[in-house]
Amino acid sequence: MKYFTMNNGVRIPVLGTGTNTFGKENGNFNGKVTYDTKELSSAIELGYRLIDTAIYYRNEAVIGKAVKESNVHRSDFFITSKIPADKAFTDTDEIVRHFVKQSLKEIDLDYIDLYLIHFPLESNEENLRVWRILETFVFQGLIKSIGVSNFNIDQLAYLIKHARIKPVLNQFQSFPGKHQQSLIDFCKDNHVIPEAYQSFAKLDAQIKDTLIELAKPYNKTWSQVILNYQVNEGLVVIPKSHNKQHQFENIDIFDFELSDKDRMTIKQMHVE
Template sequence: MKYISLNEQTQIPIIGSGTNTFGKVGRQYQAPLNHDTSEIISAISLGYRHFDTAVSYRNESVLGLAIEESVVPREDLFITSKIPTREPYLESNAMIHEVIQGSLEALQTDYIDLYLIHKPTNNMDEMLNLWHILEEYYKKGTFKAIGVSNFHEAQLQYLIEHATTPPMVNQIESHPGHWQDDLIAFCQQRGIVVEAWGPLTNISDEAKDVLQDIGAKHEKSWAQIALKYQIQRDVVVIPKSHNPENQAANLLLFDFELTPEEIERISAL
């Protein structure tokens, strides 16, 4: 596994697992929880150590249960969660603290490796107030790293200019057909690590054909090529699969390298 440093104490595995449909009836996002931990336990057994959840997913407790069930020590796992920015979560500072404590309790942990603002609002003063609270937990060590999700350049710049601690991560949608090269360059130039959510979603058949053609030369699938392109440019990927075979395949990215010509073809998708 390759790691990227977020700060002097914290490194993030460059491959993680999304979880937004884990532990839910029918594996549907809006479905009730059934607290099935099998997908997470499978992922851990295959070598995943990085898991991404959120308050909005309603399943932090499922990940917490899997952590308790796992034979892997908590300190060997990297856990991300996110605070929502819709009502009622931001109605007061007291509510923000309550939400954060709820994340810690649901995850059955006394610290979280990475905590993110899930989505920006149009009120950047509101975002800055929320960020200052996250900074408090970071300074106490309750959060090992803090960041944001779905922020564009101007929103990031506002936090950089007004915060004591700049964002360490920006988790964004990035996949073939929507690489977000400019935003990724903006972040990386400022020391902000980029994570790609949905790295294997909304991909056209034409893009899959190109990726598969490249994959045939490396004996890899189109999905592995799409993920490899991201990690080869130091973008963290968090694909999600309920299938153990696909979970395993998503980790098999370190035994080959894309050539400059292949990278050029992929970047043009």
């Protein structure tokens, strides 16, 4: 596995697994939580160490269970969770503290590697209020790093300016056709790691066809080309799959190099 070093000196795997439908009936986001760890266990066996969960996903306990069931040391994992922005989770400082403690209890792995604000709240001041509480968990050692998700440049800039602990990472939707290049550039200029979610899920059909052709000379798949491209652009990626073959493909992306021309073709892909 390759790693990036975040602005606090902590290393993060460049590739991990999404989990938003894992451990649930029929693999449905809204399905009943079954505590079945099969998808995660197969990902861990294949070498995935970064696991991306959230309070919203209701499966933090499934992640903790899979990690404990594995033969891999806790310190080799990198677990991310997130607090929702909704008032039910953030209305008062006490509520925020309650839900962060609840996350720690559900995951039950002594500490969480990275904790994100899942979506921006209604104002920059509100974001900062929740941020200040997350900072206290870092000071206590219960959370190692903190960051944000779905923040735009303005929201990120405000936080960077006012925070005691700078956000290490911003997780947002990014895929060929909708890279969000200016946000990626802003993150990199400010030493905040950009992390892509939904690298595949919203891909335009025509763009996918182009990527299938582009991948052929490398003996790789369109999905491997996307992940290789994103990692080389400095993004952490968190593809999710319920299929072991796809999980294997998605981690087998480090043995080829896209030509400058192909990289440029992907960079310029754009859908209105």
